[in-house]
Amino acid sequence: MGPSSGVKVVVVGAGLAGLSAASTLVKAGFQHIQVLEAMSRPGGRVHTTRPFGQDIIELGANWIHGQEGNPLFHLARERGLLLEESGSAKTMCLPGSLTPNNYFFEESGRQLPVDEVDQVCAFFRGVTSKAFGSELEPSHSAQSLGGYLDQEFAQSPLGASKVGQRIFEWCKRSECTDEASSSLYEVSAVQLCHYVALEGGFFNCLGPGGYQALVDTLLDSLAPGSVLCDRPVHSIHWALEEERHAHPVSVRCRAGQCFNVDHVIVTVPLGFLKENATAMFEPALPVSKASAIESLGFGTVDKIYLRFEKRFWPDDCDGIQLVWDAGPEDEKVYRYSQSGGGDWRDTWYKKICGFDTVARHPTVLCGWITGREAQHMAGLDEKTVGEACVRLLRSFTGWLVPEPAQVLMSRWGSEPFVRGSYTYPPPGVDAVREHNALAAPLPLPSDAAHSQEKPLQVLFAGEATHANFYTTTHGAYITGIREAQRIIDLYGDKKLDS
Template structure:
């Protein structure tokens, strides 16, 4: 056995997956670890900023998804990063979820009564819960989530009223935020049951350091110089043999710098792999892995932050939700809108479901937008987007709304090393098989035993490689530990707790 202290490991990507992998290996005694980050900052899809003063704004990851069994929640608790030490952190609503403090407005300016909103939203939640709980009728097994919802809603009492139909469409648009999709017709209904929601609710319970504090905790566990930023990787050559190759893997950066390794852990987002995976690896990725990259969905979710000089919404208002007059959209209508060209670009703003208040920022609202409309929004300047948002707020509410003092938008589609936000399962795709194929290392220890190649030369981590926790930060974190553990076990080290 080669001593773990002499093994060289390169980690591509300094998000939560890459940093947890590097930290786990360091703790196990591996001394030659290099993390290469393409962007100018570590964190990946965690991006904590302070554009409006001392308090943080999250352009990326926003929530800790559950407490029980969530290693990120436990890490935050151990490091004193939560607002409440007791662990009963303040529950925050996800975009699109409804509280009694949400104000729902129709296009006409009429504020909808909450009992009417609650009836439709509760019915929608009941339908989606069936999908996530594996309780769907077999007739829905091949349907999209949108198709299943449309069919069930059409048979309900809520479908008999125009307001009910409009609210149901609002629910569908808001669910797109959870699924990172342009439409729920792009999401499988039956495959959602593989996602596991941890107990304890959703929490925006991190203290003044925000999500960056968790990233910093992992960075602090690594020696100086371990993480190199502005190092985009051009290619990964593996299965190198012969006396001239002391190590079987070579990682070439775009600037020409080359790193050799016994093992490379690739933690780049699925969106980047979709765009670059075919040319990035030599030899090429096996068909099963290339197919998984192609078949899994990876969508865009963006935020629009509006800072006003003074608050114009009531103190008891936690969100201003926009209920459009347009009638129900079915799968055929959506597919037609795709094929007919760019007409939807003229009404991109209709994908904004509403504007939510922001913790610790009393004069800031946050709008959420997804899919192709989000990608189009990223091509517009912030001033124009701010003007559109103010026009919506004025026309729906009838309130006096001044121009925002600042507008800030996330642009995850435009980020060349990300190309989107997170993963979803499309219709007709066996998500478990594809997630597992994406996670499989190259070569497998059993394969290497026959070919004499060194096993585990290229390993894969990130939220898209987790069957049950895709889309989540804890999913990314866990997969980094998982791949580090493969290497640790290869050299006979004692298994660490994850």
Template sequence: MCLPCSVTSQDYFFKEDGKQVSKTVVDQVCSHFSKLTDKAFDNELKRKHRKLSLGAYLDDAFDEFPLAGTEDGQQVFEWCKRTECTDKACSSLYEVSASQISYYTALEGGFFNTWGPGGYRAILDVLLKDLPSGTIQCNAPVKSIRWDLVKKGHCEDQRYPVQVVCENGQSFEADHVIVTVSLGVLKDKASTMFEPPLPPTKLSAMENLDFGIVDKIFLFFEKRFWPDDCAGVQVLWKEGPEDKDVYESLSEEEAWKKTWFKKITGFDTVARHPTALCGWITGREALYMEKLQDSEIRDICVRLLRSFTGWSVPEVSKTLISRWGSDSHVRGSYTFIPDGVDGVKAHKALASPLPPKDESRGRKHLQVLFAGEATHVNFYTTTHGAYLTGVREAERLISCYAD
């Protein structure tokens, strides 16, 4: 969300002509934008807005705001929508459901947090420290999950209903398997990964939910060139990708590829790295960027910084660019609910174990279970959602044996 606290007075907003937008305008537009998104999250949308995409709702509601009639107001508003795309991991807010996001639950606490020097690795260190050595098998991607083997009689000596086969030839037999791969991987491989095939309801849930991409572009410099009070350089466009007319026109014949860099929201300072900036980009533009060479991405980013700010921007000493969409083990970043989709129904269908309870007579119960952020109705998109669904499935198994 484009919360007022997420845009500080130290953020510099520049237009294409190099002029800086006043902090007053930025604060007013961002604050109003936050109020509009709050209405969607709090399930307070007007009836006429409930069937609209998030982008269409925001456009209609923002038109009533006084600054909507100004160039600066419109450009900051488009930037807010672009920034909201990073929260949703979508190509555009015109593809996201306005009403369904009310099921998402935000936790209390600051909008930003950091794990310190350890990064997200710190979480894994805590979780892994109590596991016996050799518990985790690395470099062994799963090729297929064969289930219902006892009933099907694949082998006379088959004792376990599930067999996990890895690409390196290893196989593991089990009573239960918890599948925690991302929705992106399921979309990519579910049709061939499971034998027998998954039920139509689960395949439909995978198809209906969407799995977006958020990438970061880290630019490292030998020394800091931005003012001491600057926490980020945000770029505003006359015709930004989240302007409705621009979005619709660029969607024709993939014209958006020529201006993919316009999806970059800006360049923020980086904690504990005083000479680094981080650019954010999402959706189809992010996936397109992933195919480019680091040097091309770097040069475009430097050109943007120079043209918008007019500052003397030195050459980049090092780049670090994420490519989540191209990673075959993830295929994206996190889940969002497209316009027209019943998110609750899809999340629950994705989370349901196999075989279904009403079809498990004579078959081993809870053979294949599913966890991951995409299976949580309220905490999808989040790390804690992924963690809690793992706990949920573990408790499901514990309850099964406790009964």
């Protein structure tokens, strides 16, 4: 029997972080691994469905972000889960990203010339890339991404054009989808440089099983009964006294079930922690970790799928993009509306940048919506949302747009065990410090060095705990392996059972 044979570990959350942690421990010889999932299904923010027939629709994670150095891409390739076209994975566009076949319409119904759109979007990509590429001046250190972009655009010749201003606002709304924010005024300009984009582009290259096939691969590596769904955790009691408890951690479920373990790996989303961390941990989380939970941003990105009986858009159209007449929004106007002024709830649909075509579904369009408007939409029914989308499509394009046969929406902001989609760095926050503080295991190394407490009692994984790969599925996956490896290394001075 190896030293790990009696070690008990609970993993909270069966998303990619939790499943990669459990799978890594099992492969290292740990025998007592229990995964507790609050929802009725494993996968977390991966949610592959088949509402329109046999082909998949992704309500959650959609993209593999890059190939080189991406363990999820390599895992999918090893297991034959990629969709191959002419020997290579098919590249797909991110929401709102440009292809030559995007149709841009003004509110008046005029279709914008491609050259006019490309000129503004190219400028937007150029100034945004400076933020991601660490090329900003020290004067931008406390500035929001929205404020920085407004400043740069106002100083360019393009900023004098009314149409250019409207296209630039479209670009900003589209970028909100990447950042999971209500507005780019909520996102730091300088902190974006810490995000690392892997080479190889953005891919929706998974085969007919979608992201669920990757989840299933990880589930297959675990013993039957290792994952328990519908098991929301109520509290985690750690640093229990050795004289009175055989194990230092007690994980208690809302239904009353209790697991006494040596280690717990917490992989719940940051949005859930923001809402529940104060009451969830006993003793309370250290100030550094509580501050990280509060400081980092966690926003909502939702999808609206519209299935029609027949395709009404041209064969060469990859997306229908909506350019509103409203002038440029500045930070002051946004803050006013955020504090209760304005009527953004009545015009929530203006946050929809457009509708993109969907792979494998020739009669389906997908609209993307973010932030507070997405959270407002979650309280509406499918019929109301579908009617609003059809009104937009008709008024902007002038085409004969039929009523949709089906409407399907994600509602990540209102999902009680998620409360959003992914993480972003707010202005004035040292994002790397906060990501690392969130990732630090308990007891903290500085505390453990001066105490007799067992190390690594509570560990943390998930995309929000990675300073360079936050927002991504591979970030979540990597952090699960990282935390499992901490436990493996703790017992690694002796050979583990195979």
